[in-house]
Every structure is written in structure tokens, then in C-alpha cells.
Amino acid sequence: MTKLLEGKTVLVTGASAGIGRAAAIGAARHGADVAINFARDTDGADSAVAEIEALGQRGLAVQGDVADPETAKHFIARAVEEFGKIDVFVNNAGICPFHAFLDMPVETFERTMRVNLHGAYFMVQAAANQMVKQGHGGAIIAVSSISALVGGEYQTHYTPTKAGLHSLMQSTAIALGRHGIRCNSVLPGTILTDINKEDLADEAKRAYMAGRVPLGRLGQPDDLEGPIVFLASDLAKYVTGASLLVDGGAFVNLQ
Ligand SMILES: NC(=O)C1=CN([C@@H]2O[C@H](COP(=O)(O)OP(=O)(O)OC[C@H]3O[C@@H](n4cnc5c(N)ncnc54)[C@H](OP(=O)(O)O)[C@@H]3O)[C@@H](O)[C@H]2O)C=CC1
Ligand SMILES: C[C@H](O)[C@@H]1OC(=O)[C@H](O)[C@@H]1O
Numbered sequence: 001m002t003k004l005l006e007g008k009t010v011l012v013t014g015a016s017a018g019i020g021r022a023a024a025i026g027a028a029r030h031g032a033d034v035a036i037n038f039a040r041d042t043d044g045a046d047s048a049v050a051e052i053e054a055l056g057q058r059g060l061a062v063q064g065d066v067a068d069p070e071t072a073k074h075f076i077a078r079a080v081e082e083f084g085k086i087d088v089f090v091n092n093a094g095i096c097p098f099h100a101f102l103d104m105p106v107e108t109f110e111r112t113m114r115v116n117l118h119g120a121y122f123m124v125q126a127a128a129n130q131m132v133k134q135g136h137g138g139a140i141i142a143v144s145s146i147s148a149l150v151g152g153e154y155q156t157h158y159t160p161t162k163a164g165l166h167s168l169m170q171s172t173a174i175a176l177g178r179h180g181i182r183c184n185s186v187l188p189g190t191i192l193t194d195i196n197k198e199d200l201a202d203e204a205k206r207a208y209m210a211g212r213v214p215l216g217r218l219g220q221p222d223d224l225e226g227p228i229v230f231l232a233s234d235l236a237k238y239v240t241g242a243s244l245l246v247d248g249g250a251f252v253n254l255q
Contacts, residue, residue, distance in 0.1 A: 004233035006031035009083040011075065013037040013066055013123055014093025016044030018193035019143055019221045023090050024059075025051055026225030027232065033058040035079035035086075037093065039065050058083065066093045066119030067111070072126035085134055088232040089127035091120045091165070092143040096195050098154040109157045116161035120168060124183075128176055137180025139232045142169050143224070144185040146247045154199075162187075166243055173241030182240040184231045189247025191219035214249035223248075 010027040014020040015036035024034045025048065034052050038045040038061060045061035052059030062078045064071035079086055094116045097108055124140055131138035145162035152159055166185050173183040190196065190209050200206040200218075210218050227246050230236055245251050 001029075003029075003031035004229055004235060005088070008032040008087040008232070009035070009079065009085055010088040010090065010232065011035045011037070011079050011086055011127065012090040012092055013075070013119075014039070015048055016041035016061075018195065019188065019191060019224050020090070020092035021048050022221035022225050023092060023143075023228045024048055025055070026222070026229050027088070027090075028052040028055040028057040028059070029225075030229050030233070031057070032088070033083050035060040035062060035075070035082065037062055037064055037066065037071070037075050039063070039093070065115075066123060067114040069118075069122040071119075072122040075123070076126045076130050080130060086127060086130055086138065088139045088141070089124065089131075090141045090143065090228060090232070091123050093119060094143065094161070094195070096155060096158045098199050099157070100154060101156040104157055112157045113161060116158070117164045117168075120165055124168065124172060128172065128179075128181060131181050132176075132179050138182075139236070140169070140172065140176075140181060140183045141228055141231045142166070142183075142185040143228075144169070144187050144243065146187050146189045146245060146251050148185075148187055148243075149251060169243070170241050177240060182231075182236065184236070184239060184241070185243040186224060186227050186231070187243050187245045187247065187251075188224055189213065189219055189245070189250040191221060191223065193221060212250050212253055213247070214253055217248065219246070219248060
């Protein structure tokens with residue numbers, strides 16, 4: 001297999017499970033050393049690092065709530081201390097506590113904004129400052145969502161954060177292009193992870209969601225591995241400000 005990230009250092013937020021974990025393992029499979037951030041799941045983070053190391057790469061787990069701007073500075077500093085540089089930053093950490101619009105609790109709205117959007121802003125800013133300081137460019141990838149483009153009845157607090165991430169990558173692509181830093185987003189469809197376990201425990205909803213996907217199934221975390229590695233790699237050297245739907249065709253399926 002051609003390794004696309006040989007010699008690179010890749011950072012991924014929210015990588016103790018799900019899509020972030022798949023991105024971290026995928027980067028290691030492609031020859032990168034990988035630092036991961038996580039909030040609570042120490043066992044998940046430790047086992048992700050063990051998997052990275054089993055692939056012959058160096059791994060590092062750094063705990064921290066991305067909603068706290070200090071977490072970003074600490075994560076970048078620890079990764080640089082350990083690996084000497086960062087080449088790729090994947091902003092993935094996110095939450096989606098499903099809730100109706102009319103009685104959305106203020107705390108649920110604010111927490112979702114702080115984790116998904118404010119957290120991303122500070123992380124991307126800290127990673128970009130480090131890349132600018134290093135002077136050899138880099139790649140930033142945000143895990144946005146198909147929900148940046150379409151709505152969700154119980155996601156009125158969540159979909160704006162995903163649209164915000166999509167937009168953040170467009171604006172940072174302009175702000176950072178002169179430094180050789182590319183900024184792109186992936187827009188996953190419905191991927192089976194802990195974030196939607198409860199929502200999709202409803203068999204009828206799960207079957208309906210799967211039925212909307214032209215490729216005939218809901219996604220798995222490793223469906224994101226290839227697209228994220230591609231955007232991180234030199235294969236995508238002239239790609240910036242772009243977004244890549246990874247949804248089995250769900251978005252285009254009107255009828
Ligand atoms: N699954 C899906 O269908 C889709 C998901 N996405 C996006 O993908 C991203 C990953 O979600 P997914 O893998 O599905 O979900 P998971 O719940 O499986 O994983 C979420 C990850 O984010 C971490 N995390 C949560 N809150 C914080 C925080 N405050 N600070 C740091 N890390 C945190 C979790 O760490 P810990 O457990 O240690 O707290 C965990 O590692 C999210 O941004 C989500 O919006 C986008 C489109 C579709
Ligand atoms: C958590 C949801 O199942 C998931 O999150 C997204 O961003 C997708 O659009 C799905 O709704």
C-alpha cells in the first residue's frame with residue numbers, strides 16, 4: 001500500500017471513539033505519528049494510542065474539553081513537545097444531544113455551540129498559528145456534516161454549528177492560503193457511532209434513514225478514513241476551501 005502521510009504529524013480532536021478514532025488510525029496506517037485529544041473516555045483514548053503504536057507509529061493522547069480555549073493551546077503545545085511539529089490538524093470533536101426546538105434548554109444550546117463551533121475555532125486557530133510559525137504549510141480538515149446543508153427537527157442547535165464549521169473552512173482557506181495551509185471539510189451523512197446510538201435505537205427511524213441512502217446502508221466510521229487521509233495528503237495539494245460529502249449519496253436523493 002502507498003503510504004500517503006509518511007513522516008507527517010497528524011492531530012485529531014475527539015478521537016477516543018467514532019469518526020475521530022477512525023481518522024487517527026487511518027493516518028497512522030498511512031505512516032503518520034498521531035496525537036489525539038479526548039474529553040472523558042480515557043480507556044478509548046488509550047486503546048486508540050495502542051492501535052496507533054501497533055501500526056509502528058508514535059501516538060499521544062491529551063485530555064481536554066475543547067469548549068475551553070486553553071485546551072487548544074495545551075493540545076498543540078503537547079503535540080509539538082512530543083513530535084516536534086504538526087502537519088495536519090483534524091477538527092472532529094462534537095456532540096449532538098437531540099432535542100426539540102420550542103423548549104430547547106439554554107444550557108443544551110450553549111454547550112453544543114461551545115463544543116462544536118467555539119471549540120473548533122480555537123483549535124483551528126492554535127493549529128494554524130503553529131503551522132505558520134513552522135513555515136512549511138499544512139492541512140486542516142473539519143468534520144462538518146451533511147447537516148451543514150440540510151436541517152434536522154431535533155438538531156436546531158446542532159446544524160448551525162456544522163454550517164459554521166463548513167463556513168470556517170472556507171474563510172480560513174482564504175486567510176491561510178498565503179501560508180500554504182489548505183483548509184477543507186468533510187460532510188459525513190449518518191454514520192453509526194455513539195453520537196446517534198440512542199436516536200437510531202428506534203428501528204423504524206433507522207430503517208428509514210438507511211432507506212434514504214442510494215448506496216443502501218448507513219455509514220461506518222472507517223468510511224471517513226480515506227476521504228480525510230486524501231484531504232490531508234499531497235494528493236489534494238491544490239484542494240482548499242472545498243467540502244466533500246461522505247454520505248453514500250443521501251444528500252442528492254430527493255426522489
Ligand atoms: N455520526 C454521525 O452520523 C455524524 C457525525 N458527525 C460529526 O463527527 C464528529 C464525531 O462524531 P462521532 O464520531 O459520530 O461521535 P462519537 O460520540 O462516537 O465521538 C465523539 C468524540 O468526540 C469527543 N468529544 C465530545 N465532546 C468533547 C469535548 N467537549 N472535548 C473533547 N472531545 C470531545 C468524544 O470524546 P469522549 O468520549 O472522550 O468525551 C469522542 O471521542 C462530530 O463532530 C459529529 O458532529 C458529522 C456527521 C455525521
Ligand atoms: C448525529 C446524527 O445522527 C448525525 O449527525 C450529523 O451530522 C448527521 O447529519 C446525522 O444527523
